[in-house]
Amino acid sequence: MSTATPSAPSNKLGLTKQDYVGSKSTLCAGCGHDSITGQIINAAFEMSIEGHRVAKFSGIGCSSKTPAYFLNQGWGFNGVHGRMPALATGACLANRTLINIGVSGDGDSMSIGTGQFVHAIRRNIPMIYIIEDNGVYGLTKGQFSATADKGSHLKSGAVNELPPIDPCTLAIELGCGFVARSFSGNPKQLNAILKAAFAYEGTAVIDVISPCVTFNNHDASTRSYKHVKDHDFPLHDLGFIQYSEVEEVDIAAGQTEVVTFPDGSKVAIKAIHEGYDPRDRFTAVKAIHESMQKGEFLTGLLYINPENPPLPEVLNLVDEPLATLPQATVKPGPGVLADIMESLK
Amino acid sequence: MTASLASPAVTGGAKTRINDFSIQVATVNGSGSQTANTVLLRAIFQMGVLVSGKNLFPSNIAGLPTWFTIRASAKGYVARKATNEMLILMNPETAKEDIAKADAGALVIYDEPLQLDKLRGELTYFPVPFQKLVTASCPEPKLHKLVKNMIYVGVAARLLGVDMAEVKKAIAKQLKGKAKAVELNQTAAVAGYDWAMENLPDQDHIKVVRDHKTEGLIIVDGNEACALGALFAGVTVVGWYPITPASSLVETFIEYAEEHRKDPKTGKSTVAIVQMEDELASAGVVLAAGWAGARSMTTTAGPGISLMSEFIGLGYYTECPGVFFNVQRTGPSTGLPTRTQQADIEMCAKASHGDTLHINLYPGNMEECFQFSYDAFDLAERFQTPIFVMTDLDLGMQNWSSKPFAYPDKPYDRGKVLDRKQLAEIQDWGRYQDVDGDGLCYRTLPGTPGGKGSYFTRGSGHNDHALYSEKPEDYVAVVDRLRKKYETAKSYVPKPVFRNLGSAKGILAFGSSDPAVIEAQDMLAEGGLNTDYLRLRALPFTAEVDAFVKEKQVIYVVEQNRDGQMTNLLREFYPGHATKFKSVLHYNGLALDAQTIIDQIHGFEQK
Structure with missing residues (x-):
């Protein structure tokens, strides 16, 4: 299956990183989104994700093109603007064994698709929900999005006078059990967050600040690469430990906190930000607001509650995929119809 | 007194x-x-x-x-x-x-x-x-x-x-x-x-x-009949949003599913039913569930179809199965939400932007509400496209007497789906290749192991291997094949039924108009005017409709809307016969009655 050289490292499935790539990106050279794509490939490879179980969803926009650029072994569905969550919802109900990755943008999720974002979280759809957040509509050539900071300038000189919507505090408010923010220029942190997100069973929201090198990378933009690099305040050093590796890893004591997932995987969190408890949504929201007031991007695993049951569990669905249940299971027999007809006489 | x-x-x-x-x-x-x-x-x-x-x-x-x-x-x-x-x-x-x-x-x-x-x-x-x-x-x-x-x-x-x-x-x-x-x-x-x-x-x-x-007769409403059709069709994913007069279809289904769609050993459910945040999301759930291999459906009325239309176009162009029940009510806009009409005919024939043509089913009585609902899931999977089951408030929410429904013995048609073994034997598989020449392609389901069969579904331009393409010839090949699918559907959809009294004058009607047309036809005959009645049961128009249109001198098209929407479709598909069609219209929100039909036909006859 592998097309790489024999020397390329392989994972537990015997696959190399080459088995996790997709088509060639058609985004602008230097686009932050391509870095995120690279980390999805790395994380899936390192987690030994079975490619055929992956379903990739997206809406419309630059970000929504990216599912074509990773995990060719998985099935992709590039839908309509702002409606990616509904597609993931339908697919996760049809086949609960799929591993769902949704890629959206700030335009896709915080304007036209805000309702779908909100309700996907409310239902706890089993999916990694990545927002590739550049504060701008790239594909239509540089209009403000709803995550643009107040006072930020467009290339044309136009100033954004409206306050931004923050996907992370919104997600925490809605009861999301996995809320993270990262920066496309911090691959190490993003990698750890993505791996933890693969282990999480419900909706894992990851807002990745990803500067648009073409339309929003000038000095007066708060989403330029330089500005974000200068204002990125990581919460903690994250280490993700997959279940089967637990025995081999020594978790440092002291300041390091460990959050365990239902499958046994663990995230080791070494706090940098004093007094921050990612399992307490109230202090999490407070810390995010405080950092926003200072103009900082607080990044890391902002909030985690691994016990949140995903929708197929709430609906008490059978364990096997509904899609392939045989006729004998889903079609009631003639006796059932006869009884119903009798009751209507 | x-x-x-x-x-x-x-x-x-x-x-x-x-x-x-x-x-x-x-x-x-x-x-x-x-x-x-x-x-x-x-x-x-x-x-x-x-x-x-x-x-x-x-x-x-x-x-x-x-x-x-x-x-x-x-x-x-x-x-x-x-x-x-x-x-x-x-x-x-x-x-x-x-x-x-x-x-x-x-x-x-x-x-x-x-x-x-x-x-x-x-x-x-x-x-x-x-x-x-x-x-x-x-x-x-x-x-x-x-x-x-x-x-x-x-x-x-x-x-x-x-x-x-x-x-x-x-x-x-x-x-x-x-x-x-x-x-x-x-x-x-x-x-x-x-x-x-x-x-x-x-x-x-x-x-x-x-x-x-x-x-031996039963009393039932159309929403219950449709719910039972879906139950026996083995629907596995339902995404819906409440709207009059369609809500009771899903609500009745939920009651039956509680009893008949639980695993007897574990008590777990073999159907997922989710009340979504709106009709847009409901349509997305239906299509993605269909894409992933489920038998999926939603129920709505005209305002819901308006909202779903963008997704419906996606389903048509990317070829995702799904069943859309439209229990029509009186439009436009909010209109008269608790009154009946057949005014979404043109919308559902062509829902969404761009060139789209959809398969529509028009049940005319309770047995057909049941049977067509059952058949709709076969058609959706065979044709890999949204299917509309078009009822209305009169059929859906009123009480009708009916013969008991016959058990649908026909096994499910799950359409052209390749499994791991079949994929292994194929050298070059393309999601949108017309291998059999009928416009219907072979698909794969997400999660199929074996390292073959994955593809990227996109609402943007694509070629027969599901790869992004803006090439004029690739675009034309795909939309022409979609049109071919519509032609193929003519031999799969329900054929019309006839009630002929021997005449060169025809009546064409569909759906809930049937009882009033039968009564009107008898009364017209008593008055000396014989007619042949074709009850249309589906789009696309089949060969039987072609023959009827060619053969008759005049065709009274009875429908419950202002603009003669079915007449418009007939004139579009039979341009050479366009002047034969005369619209008999009823659109005040009340159920159609025979006298209205008789009066309008007499009006035409006296001209």
Whole structure:
């Protein structure tokens, strides 16, 4: 299956990183989104994700093109603007064994698709929900999005006078059990967050600040690469430990906190930000607001509650995929119809 | 004239109408009158007489006027009849207007204090002291409002000659399992009957006489029939959003699924039902579930289809299966949400932007609501596209008598799906390759192991390998193949049914118009005008429709909308015959009646 050289490292499935790539990106050279794509490939490879179980969803926009650029072994569905969550919802109900990755943008999720974002979280759809957040509509050539900071300038000189919507505090408010923010220029942190997100069973929201090198990378933009690099305040050093590796890893004591997932995987969190408890949504929201007031991007695993049951569990669905249940299971027999007809006489 | 004890029997002078009349009951919405009206309908049905019921209700929870009409027909005509032989007036708000609109000679049962008998001659009045009777028969004051309606059932039963044993049986059936309510309502009905027997004269305008026309028949509404079709079709994912008049379709399905779609060992569900945040999301769930291999559906009405249209185009272009039930109501916009129409015909024929053509099914009765709902899932998977099942409020929410539904023995058609083994044997698989030349391609389901078969579904331009493409020839190849699929569908969709009296003049109708058309066709024939009637049951138009259009000199297209939407489609698909089509239209929100059709056809004939 592998097309790489024999020397390329392989994972537990015997696959190399080459088995996790997709088509060639058609985004602008230097686009932050391509870095995120690279980390999805790395994380899936390192987690030994079975490619055929992956379903990739997206809406419309630059970000929504990216599912074509990773995990060719998985099935992709590039839908309509702002409606990616509904597609993931339908697919996760049809086949609960799929591993769902949704890629959206700030335009896709915080304007036209805000309702779908909100309700996907409310239902706890089993999916990694990545927002590739550049504060701008790239594909239509540089209009403000709803995550643009107040006072930020467009290339044309136009100033954004409206306050931004923050996907992370919104997600925490809605009861999301996995809320993270990262920066496309911090691959190490993003990698750890993505791996933890693969282990999480419900909706894992990851807002990745990803500067648009073409339309929003000038000095007066708060989403330029330089500005974000200068204002990125990581919460903690994250280490993700997959279940089967637990025995081999020594978790440092002291300041390091460990959050365990239902499958046994663990995230080791070494706090940098004093007094921050990612399992307490109230202090999490407070810390995010405080950092926003200072103009900082607080990044890391902002909030985690691994016990949140995903929708197929709430609906008490059978364990096997509904899609392939045989006729004998889903079609009631003639006796059932006869009884119903009798009751209507 | 007010009937009184002094006159032994009220005689209209004309021949008594045996099992051939309409009753209209005027009440207040939310007063529990629906139960009473259904009991009266059911009691007549149990007498062996074919009946149909039409509930004309407001878009309101309680307090606004509502009317219910019951039609009995010895000849088996079940369409709405424009004239009523009996009125039961319980609503002070509308009583005066109801009297003014009443057909001459009608019998009027009313609440005595309203003193309606002073308003107009030409009618026969039967005043009833409802409050007095209800106080005497029901010990609990808080139940008086509900029980009051059952008294008029008793009074009407007496005047019509309906057996009280049948009324009691109907009450027990309607309030199944609620022993106290059954007793209370039976007592009230009997009180009304007994009082009428002692205090009101008999009448011989209209009578119910025991017959045998309903033996073995069921009473059901179209939403329940469709829900049962979906149940037996093995639907596995339902994404929906509440809307009148479609909600009860899913709600009935939920009740049946509770009982019949649980794993007997684990109690776990074999169907996922999710009330979504809106119709857009419902459509997305349906298509992605279909994409992932589930049998999926949603239920909605016109406003919902408007909202779903972007997704419907995605489903058409990316070729995802899904069943969309449209229980049509009166548009445009919010329109009359609780009234019926067939005004989404053109929208659903071509829903979404760009060139789109969809398969539509038009059930015309309860058996077809059941069977077409079952078939729709086969068609969706065979054609990998959204399928519309087009009913309306009249079919969906009204009571209809029907033959019991036959068990659908035909095994499911899951369409062209490649599994791991089949994929392993194929060298070059392309998602949108027309291997068989019928426009229908082979698909794979996400999660299929083996390292082959994955593809990228996109609503943007693509080639036959599902790769992004803006090449003119790739684009044209895909949309031309989609058109070929539509042609292939002609040999799969339900063919029309005919009722031919031998004529070069045709009638073409569909859906809930059927009963009124049959009645109109008979009455036209009695007047010397024979017609051949084609009842259309699907889009695309099939070969049988082609032949009918070519053969007839004139075709009256009967439909329930203002613009002649089906006529427009016929003119588009049969441009050489465009002048043959004459639109017979009805669009005031009420169910279609035969006289409307007759009057308009006579109008054309006299030109």
